[in-house]
Amino acid sequence: MRDFFKYLFASMLGFFLSIAIIFLILFVIIVGAISSIDDDKSVTVANNSVLFLNLDQAITERTPKNPFGNLPIVGGGEKDGIGLNDLLKSIKRAKTDDNIKCIYLNVSSPNAGFATMREVRNALIDFKKSHKKIIAYSEVYTQGAYYLASAADKIYLNPEGALEFKGFSSELTFFKGTLEKAGVEMQVIRVGNYKSAVEPFILDKMSDYNRKQVTAYVGGLYNTFLTDIAQTRDVLKDSLYTIADNYKVRTPEDAVNFKLVDALKYKDQILEELKGISGRTRDENVRTVSINDYIKNNEDTGTGKDKIAVIYANGEISGGEGNDNQIGSERISRAIRKARLDDDIKAVVLRVNSPGGSALASDVIWREIVLTKKEKPVIASFGDVAASGGYYIGCAADSIFVQPNTITGSIGVFGIIPNFQNLMTNKLGITFDGVKTGKYADIMATNRPMTEGERFIIQNELNRIYSGFVSRVADGRKKSKAYIDSIGGGHVWIGTDAVQIGLADRIGSFNDAIKAAAKKARLKDYKIVEYPDVVDPLKSLVNEGTEKIKTYYAKQELGDNYMIYQQIKKVMSSSGIQVRMPFEAVIR
Template structure:
């Protein structure tokens, strides 16, 4: 009888839990549907309005569908986010919108890369041609925040606030000692002396090759940073360098004295300034519209039957479908193929923001770019990073556009095979035994060291793929394999250097690349269409909602250390040959 009641109780509990889960899912779907309907409505802009730019929110390549609003486990930590495409369109539209009287920038710590920031800065600088004012205000400016804010006509800082201006650094974390203590040997096979993604697992400091390239690319990024600020603030670049080098900005007044900001103000004073700029009296409420709401009214200004297709390739490269933040070879290949076979699409822009990833998946996408190029012009536009596999998929394009602070190159390949024998056998007492029908039946086993024969086979495979990599680049860039090998070897380059050595064609914006594609296709009137379709949030929740929850809470617990966790997880989860950038570039 006791067993009977136990099973009955378990059944009832299971039934109740099922009802609760179904109820929660129904609630989420209803909320999503209502939110989706409301988000489709464009926002009316009142006269004499201030366009409010929150540049702390995530700036991705495309605006995510905001079906779930600000639910933190679904979105970007509770922040809505906006796509660079919509952000640039909105600023351009505001330039000629009589209802928009000025722009107010709020930025403390931007959530995007340096090349993306430069796209936004240039759009703001172009907006100023309308003779409308841009003012920026913050209580704290990080270096990235100040880089964005410096494009404004007036930059204000809280009297008790701070402005970070100290120069760039790139710090790598090495795990060799940790692995040795754990009894794990990381067996490395690579092609290219600069392919340093493996170094954190086999060294305790940077190699001379890696130090050389990191020094060059950090200095390149810093040069662009100082040059752009010097032009906007009308301060000599050498002076800016000295200010940072001597750490002269230690309190708010220092920022005024060295002409980095125009004044120190509290928020109420900024609001009075905005009233004045927008033609409102001190007693009147400021009329404002957020950049996110303003973007809902964006539309393609061009007309005509002809189209230019933008293919967004953002994130790490892997096989399969991927998503909006991961380049799946199947999904991106299908999008390129669809654009190639559509007779109304006359040109293609491949927008790449990727550090690379799976080598085979990169080749699958490259093949579709080659086929598309035979049918119509293909122009590549690089964002913050288009390195290793990210460069691979674009090297066949007719022309490659970069920002001066884009990170690219890293033409090389590597493989990591961990050996857990010492950990499992010597420390935990786990042993292995078995039978095999061939000498190499257990090649790449992780419970013993590789044999000389296995190393020879795997190195040969990597050598063949690297030879194919430089061959594809040489064909696409119309260079010799010997030359590509000389600038390859895993070497990372900034955009300006990439143009100089022939890995890219010109420094230009995302919009410049679109215009170039239209010009090459001899189009005067055209529409811009975007592929692949943005992933539906409900589908995303049902397919990888658990991963989103885990990622959110991991970020909350680990904070800045989440990057280290992500790096370890990425390497341990990688399989096959990797065409991946050798390090994470995080500069604030």
């Protein structure tokens, strides 16, 4: 009888738990649906309003849709950010919006790459042509924040605040010592002396080749940074270099004395100034509309039957479907194919922001671009990074647009096969034994060292893939294989250098690429359509919920060290031959 009641109560508990879980899921779906409806509502912009531009949020390629953002679940409440597409469109619209009198720019530590920040910065500079003012204020400016703020008419700093202006530094993390202590050997095969993604696992410092390209990469970013600031702040570039090199900005007063900011003010003083600019009296409050609300009023671009398709390829490249932050070869190639077969779409813009990934998946996407190029113009626009596989998928385009601080190139391949034998046998006491029907039946085994024959086979496969990569670039760029090989070898190039050596065609913005596509297709009136469709938030929650929970807690526990964990995990989970960025440097 006791067992009967035990099983009865267990069954009842399971039943009620199941009911509770189903109820929670239904609750999430209902609230999410309500939130989605609310998010789609347009926003009324009052007369004499100030557009509040908070740029501390993540600036992604497209605005994420997260109806669960305010729900008490893991991942809920996180800031998803704003899409560059919506941000640029909104700043352009505000330029002619009579209800918007000025922009109040607030930024301390932006979450975006330098090429993305340059797109935003140039949009702000264009906004000023309307003779409307931009006021920037912050208690703290990092260098990235100051780069954005330097586009403003007036830059203000809190009297007790701080402005960082010290030059760029790059730091790489090396794991060789840790792996040796753990008894793990990373067996590396690569093509290209500059293909240094493998170096953190086999060296304890940068190779001479990598140091050379990192020096050029960081120097190129810094040159654009100083040049742009010099133009808008009317300060000599050499003077800015000297100020940073000698760390002369140590107090808020120093920032004023060296003309990096216009004055030191408190928030209440900024609000009073905004009242005056926007036509409000001292007794009235400032009317503001946030950029996240203002983008809700964005309308479809253009009219008419003809269309230009913008295809977003964002994140690392892998096989399968991927998502909005990972390029899945199936999802992206399907989107390209859909655009090619649609007679109303007259041109395609491929927007790439990717450090690369799977060589096979990159080739699958490349093939669709080649087929589409035969039917209609294809223009590539590279964002913060379009390197290795990211360059592979765009090299066949009719024209390639980059920002001066875009990272691109990295034409090379590599493979890593870990050997855990020492860890398993000598440290954990685990041994392996088995049978095989052929000499190479276990060629990718990770419980023993590679043989010379296996290394020879894998190296030949990498050579074949590299030769194909070089051929595709040579065909797309109309250069000889020998020339592409001479600038390949995994070498990373900054955007300005990429144009000079022929890997890209023009320095230009995302919108410049769209205009070029319209011109090549001979279009005057057209609509912009975006592919692939944004991943449904509910579907994403169901499919990726477990991974999001793991990521959430890993970030909570590891903090700044999460990036190190991510690097190790990335290499251990990579399969097949990789065409990936040769390094992941932290720029400070």
